[in-house]
Each structure stands twice: as C-alpha cells, then as structure tokens.
Amino acid sequence: MTQLALVIDLNVCVGCHACVTNCKQWNTSGEAGPLVDENPYGKDPTGTFFNRVQTFEVGEFPHTETVHFPKSCLHCEDPPCVPVCPTGASYKREEDGIVLVDYDKCIGCKYCAWACPYGAREIDEKQKVMKKCTLCVDRIYDESLPEPERKPACVLACPTSARLFGDVHDPESEVSIAIREQGGYPLMPEWGTQPSNHYLPRRKTKMKIHKDELVRVDNPLKKDGHLPKVDENESFLEDSASW
Amino acid sequence: MHPAFSVIFLTTLIGAGQGLFLALMTVQAYADIGALALPEGSYFGTNSMIALALLVAGLIASFFHLGHPERAWRSAAMWRTSWLSREVIALPIFMGLVFVYGLLHYLGYNPNLFGENAPPQGELTYLVGLLGVVAAFALFICTGMIYGCLKFLQEWNTPLTPINYTLFGIASGFTLATALTAWMAPTLVNFYGGWAIAFTVLAFITRSASLIRNQRIKHRSTLATAIGVRHAQIQQKAQGAMGGSFNTREFFHGKTAAFLKSIKWVFLVLVFPVPVLLLALGLQNNSATLLGLAFAIQYVGLLAERWFFFAQAKHPQNLYYQTI
Ligand code: SF4
Ligand code: SF4
Numbered sequence: 253m254t255q256l257a258l259v260i261d262l263n264v265c266v267g268c269h270a271c272v273t274n275c276k277q278w279n280t281s282g283e284a285g286p287l288v289d290e291n292p293y294g295k296d297p298t299g300t301f302f303n304r305v306q307t308f309e310v311g312e313f314p315h316t317e318t319v320h321f322p323k324s325c326l327h328c329e330d331p332p333c334v335p336v337c338p339t340g341a342s343y344k345r346e347e348d349g350i351v352l353v354d355y356d357k358c359i360g361c362k363y364c365a366w367a368c369p370y371g372a373r374e375i376d377e378k379q380k381v382m383k384k385c386t387l388c389v390d391r392i393y394d395e396s397l398p399e400p401e402r403k404p405a406c407v408l409a410c411p412t413s414a415r416l417f418g419d420v421h422d423p424e425s426e427v428s429i430a431i432r433e434q435g436g437y438p439l440m441p442e443w444g445t446q447p448s449n450h451y452l453p454r455r456k457t458k459m460k461i462h463k464d465e466l467v468r469v470d471n472p473l474k475k476d477g478h479l480p481k482v483d484e485n486e487s488f489l490e491d492s493a494s495w
Numbered sequence: 496m497h498p499a500f501s502v503i504f505l506t507t508l509i510g511a512g513q514g515l516f517l518a519l520m521t522v523q524a525y526a527d528i529g530a531l532a533l534p535e536g537s538y539f540g541t542n543s544m545i546a547l548a549l550l551v552a553g554l555i556a557s558f559f560h561l562g563h564p565e566r567a568w569r570s571a572a573m574w575r576t577s578w579l580s581r582e583v584i585a586l587p588i589f590m591g592l593v594f595v596y597g598l599l600h601y602l603g604y605n606p607n608l609f610g611e612n613a614p615p616q617g618e619l620t621y622l623v624g625l626l627g628v629v630a631a632f633a634l635f636i637c638t639g640m641i642y643g644c645l646k647f648l649q650e651w652n653t654p655l656t657p658i659n660y661t662l663f664g665i666a667s668g669f670t671l672a673t674a675l676t677a678w679m680a681p682t683l684v685n686f687y688g689g690w691a692i693a694f695t696v697l698a699f700i701t702r703s704a705s706l707i708r709n710q711r712i713k714h715r716s717t718l719a720t721a722i723g724v725r726h727a728q729i730q731q732k733a734q735g736a737m738g739g740s741f742n743t744r745e746f747f748h749g750k751t752a753a754f755l756k757s758i759k760w761v762f763l764v765l766v767f768p769v770p771v772l773l774l775a776l777g778l779q780n781n782s783a784t785l786l787g788l789a790f791a792i793q794y795v796g797l798l799a800e801r802w803f804f805f806a807q808a809k810h811p812q813n814l815y816y817q818t819i
Contacts, residue, residue: 308722308724310729332645337577338572339572340569359562366810369811374740375745380562439721439723442715443647443811
C-alpha cells in the first residue's frame with residue numbers, strides 16, 4: 253500500500269513562506285474554486301490556507317536557536333478526523349493514503365476540525381466547507397505536466413529543498429531513507445494518529461579539522477620531490493617578440 | 496474551544512425536551528401499576544407537544560451551526576463511525592415517537608394490544624412510550640458521546656460527559672414538568688417536584704465530579720511534543736498569520752480566565768441551589784409561578800453551564816497558537 257507524505261527538514265527550512273505562497277496560488281486556482289481571503293489588503297487580513305509556517309525560538313538568550321516550522325495536514329495513517337465526519341465527506345484514499353474532503357458532501361459542521369489534534373483543517377468561510385491540504389492531488393497525477401513537476405506545489409517552491417515528497421511505505425524511497433537515516437519524527441505521537449508526514453530535526457553541523465589535515469605530512473607533492481622547477485632566466489621564443 | 500450558541504441551545508433545548516418526555520412516561524408507568532391516578536384529558540397530549548416543541552426548537556438551533564444546512568440529510572450516512580451521525584438519526588426518531596405518543600393520548604386511542612385481560616403494559620401508548628424512552632436515552636448518549644469520544648479533548652473524554660448530559664436533561668425536564676403540572680394537574684406536582692429535586696442533586700454530584708476531575712487534569716500534549724523539539728524553553732515568535740485564522744477563532748473562547756471562572760460560579764448557583772430552593776418553596780406554597788421560575792432560572796443556568804463546558808476544553812491545536 254502506498255502512503256504519500258511530506259518530510260520536512262527543519263534543519264534547512266529558512267522560514268521564507270515560499271511553500272505557503274505557492275500552495276495558496278495553486279490551490280486557489282483549482283477546480284474547487286478559490287481559497288477564501290478576507291480583507292487581503294485591510295487591517296486584519298484572514299483567510300484559508302492549507303499550509304502555514306510558524307517560528308519558534310528554542311532556548312534562552314543568547315543560547316537560542318530559531319526553528320521555522322511549516323505546518324499542514326499530516327495525512328495520518330489513523331486519522332481521527334475521518335470517522336467522526338457524519339456525511340462521509342472526509343475520507344482517506346485507499347490507493348495512496350491521502351486524506352481528502354469531498355466539498356460537495358461537506359455540510360460545514362466543523363466536527364472534523366475539532367477531531368484533528370493538529371489544527372490542520374480550516375473552514376472556508378465563503379464556501380462554508382472544510383478545507384485542508386490535499387497533497388496537490390490535482391497535480392501529482394497530472395500526466396500533462398512534465399514528470400519532475402508532478403509534485404505538491406510547496407515542494408516545488410522550496411528554495412532550500414526542505415520539503416521532500418514520496419511514499420513513506422516504500423522503504424527505499426527518498427522520504428523513507430531520510431526518516432530512517434536522519435531521525436525523522438512524527439508530531440504528537442501520544443495520540444496514536446500515526447502521522448504520515450515526518451519532520452527531520454535540527455542538527456548541529458560541526459567539522460573538526462586537525463592540524464595535519466592543513467599541512468599534510470604525506471603531501472604527495474612534497475614527498476615525491478618532483479616539483480617542476482622553472483628557470484626564471486630561461487628565455488623563450490615569444491620573449492623576443494614582446495617588450 | 497469557542498462556545499457556539501447554536502450548539503448550546505441545541506443541547507439544552509433537546510435535553511429539556513427529552514427530560515419532559517421521560518417525566519411523562521414516569522407518571523404513566525406509576526399509574527399503570529396503580530401507584531398514581533392517571534391525570535385526565537389532554538394532559539399527556541399537551542405536554543408531549545411541549546416536549547416536541549423544545550425538540551424542534553433545538554433542531555432549528557442546530558441548523559445555525561452548519562455551513563450547508565440544505566445538505567443536512569447527508570449527515571445520517573456515517574452512523575457506523577460517527578456519534579454526530581447517530582445523533583442525527585436518533586433525534587428525528589425520538590421526535591416521531593413523541594409525536595405519535597402525544598397524538599395517541601390526544602385522540603384517546605389506547606387499545607390493549609395483548610387482549611383485554613393483559614396487564615396494562617400492553618397498552619399502545621405505553622409501548623410507544625417505552626420505545627420513546629429508549630430513543631431518549633440513546634439520544635442523550637449520542638449527544639454526550641459527540642464530545643466524550645474525542646480523546647485528546649481531555650476535559651470531555653470521560654464517561655461523566657454523557658452522564659452529565661443525561662442528568663442535566665432529565666433534571667431540567669422534570670423541573671419543567673413540575674411547573675407545567677402545577678397548571679394542568681396539581682395533584683401530581685409533589686411527585687414531579689420530588690423527582691426534579693432528586694435529579695438536580697444527582698446532576699450536581701456528577702458535574703462536581705467532572706469539575707474536580709478537570710481541575711487536576713494533566714494535558715498530555717505539550718509544545719515540545721507538538722513541534723517535536725525536546726527543550727523546556729520554547730517561545731513562539733510567529734503564528735503564520737497576521738489577522739488571525741480559523742485556528743485562532745474556533746478553538747479559543749476569547750475571554751479572560753476570570754470571566755471563565757465567574758461563569759462557573761454563575762452556573763453552579765443557577766442550576767443547582769436556586770432551582771432546588773424555588774422548587775421546595777413552590778411545592779410548599781403551591782405556587783405555579785415559583786415553579787415556573789425554577790425552570791426558567793435552571794435553564795438560564797444550563798446555558799451558562801454549556802458555555803463553560805465548551806470554553807473549558809483545551810484543544811491541543813492551541814499549542815501552536817501560544818499568544819492569543
Ligand atoms: S493532520 Fe489532522 S486533518 Fe490531517 S489526517 Fe491527521 S487528523 Fe486528519
Ligand atoms: S465539516 Fe464537513 S468534512 Fe468536516 S465533519 Fe463536517 S461534514 Fe465532515
């Protein structure tokens with residue numbers, strides 16, 4: 253079984269919001285109609301987004317670290333938002349594990365949003381239906397797009413490649429390897445939702461350079477002693493033609 | 496959570512309607528074993544219609560909660576998994592039974608289904624009423640479980656939630672029955688009044704238990720598990736939106752802690768001691784006005800109780816919005 257998901261590398265995310273912008277652009281232009289924006293240029297702009305980037309400061313000054321934290325639906329393997337939906341508008345796809353909302357069935361009761369511990373669902377105040385990340389389901393299977401572009405809009409937009417996309421059930425996929433080898437973790441594991449999206453932790457990148465690495469004792473040039481020597485006074489043919 | 500008035504009215508109104516119906520059936524059950532004299536004439540018919548009116552009012556209130564009320568019929572689909580769906584089925588079934596029950600009484604059509612010599616439980620109204628009792632309790636459980644089943648809303652995730660919904664509904668229904676009966680069948684007032692006081696006291700015990708439980712609740716999610724950074728010192732610097740979002744509106748009550756606390760005391764006073772006192776006085780002085788007042792005050796108290804019930808619940812998503 254396939255389970256598509258995102259893996260987000262907190263070590264490289266710079267909090268630029270490119271994923272937020274591209275997500276909004278793609279998903280507000282799709283068949284499902286716009287994602288609402290209220291007062292976009294007014295005092296209190298608000299609207300529906302599938303993806304948001306938050307920023308946290310960890311530690312106490314001056315020993316602090318800034319963590320930019322992109323946040324969207326985690327496409328849980330055991331999604332608590334699905335069984336509570338009274339209409340069946342919320343569902344998890346068998347074939348690829350994406351959790352979706354059927355906007356034509358949703359009655360806008362918001363019960364699913366209450367049942368998601370992550371706050372990943374946002375109602376569209378204009379269409380009055382529940383919306384959430386679709387993993388760009390209208391993009392990743394679109395054969396009219398060139399193969400490398402069949403990825404969620406956020407993944408394509410990220411300038412630092414902090415967002416990986418793939419099948420977390422395939423142990424050899426890029427995302428599975430990243431989770432396995434870089435300590436990928438799920439959010440709020442205490443509720444047993446088994447989020448498919450994982451996060452890669454901040455890492456300290458340190459390099460220890462030893463003296464003998466700067467001046468190598470076994471420097472082949474020095475060792476072999478065959479440095480070509482040039483006689484500065486030797487004259488060449490072109491010397492006679494220059495001044 | 497942000498308390499929605501549509502849901503506050505829905506749960507309090509149908510609760511009182513269910514309680515009123517259960518009160519009627521209690522009298523009929525007592526009468527059938529000969530412990531009470533059955534009230535005359537249209538007593539059951541009229542009171543059933545009042546219960547039905549409360550249920551309809553609750554149903555109308557619930558529509559204000561929906562973004563697409565015209566699609567509400569779809570919500571009966573997922574009864575296998577969703578308590579909300581089950582409530583959507585149980586409510587109209589119960590309303591139908593209350594209607595039939597009232598109509599049969601009103602028309603005086605009450606044949607004994609198992610023959611003339613069968614015990615009185617064979618009466619048609621009694622059987623319809625029994626089905627109604629089952630539906631009323633099923634509805635209480637559905638309503639309570641809508642909230643009780645959400646395991647990470649720890650304030651709600653306890654058997655006390657459906658128990659409180661049930662007892663509050665029954666208590667307010669019996670109080671209403673006491674007031675109505677004072678006008679219609681004064682001989683029964685003491686019977687209802689006694690039960691109303693008993694259920695109010697019972698509800699006080701279970702609600703106090705849940706208040707005490709919630710006071711010492713330890714939330715399992717923390718900011719550290721929410722973002723997966725194991726550090727005791729984490730401060731939020733940006734929430735991802737300037738003008739707020741659905742997340743900042745739906746999950747926060749937006750009032751001060753002092754306000755929350757004062758609402759708690761308001762409902763503790765208005766739901767329990769005041770109605771009990773008014774009921775006792777009303778019974779003693781045979782005053783329908785005092786009994787009516789008891790119901791009105793208890794109902795207002797229940798609105799406050801429901802508001803507090805929602806406002807008190809802390810959704811784990813709030814961890815992502817530290818500076819509301
Ligand atoms: S993150 Fe929330 S909305 Fe997404 S699948 Fe999990 S519970 Fe459902
Ligand atoms: S808001 Fe829509 S998707 Fe969510 S539970 Fe209600 S009907 Fe289902």
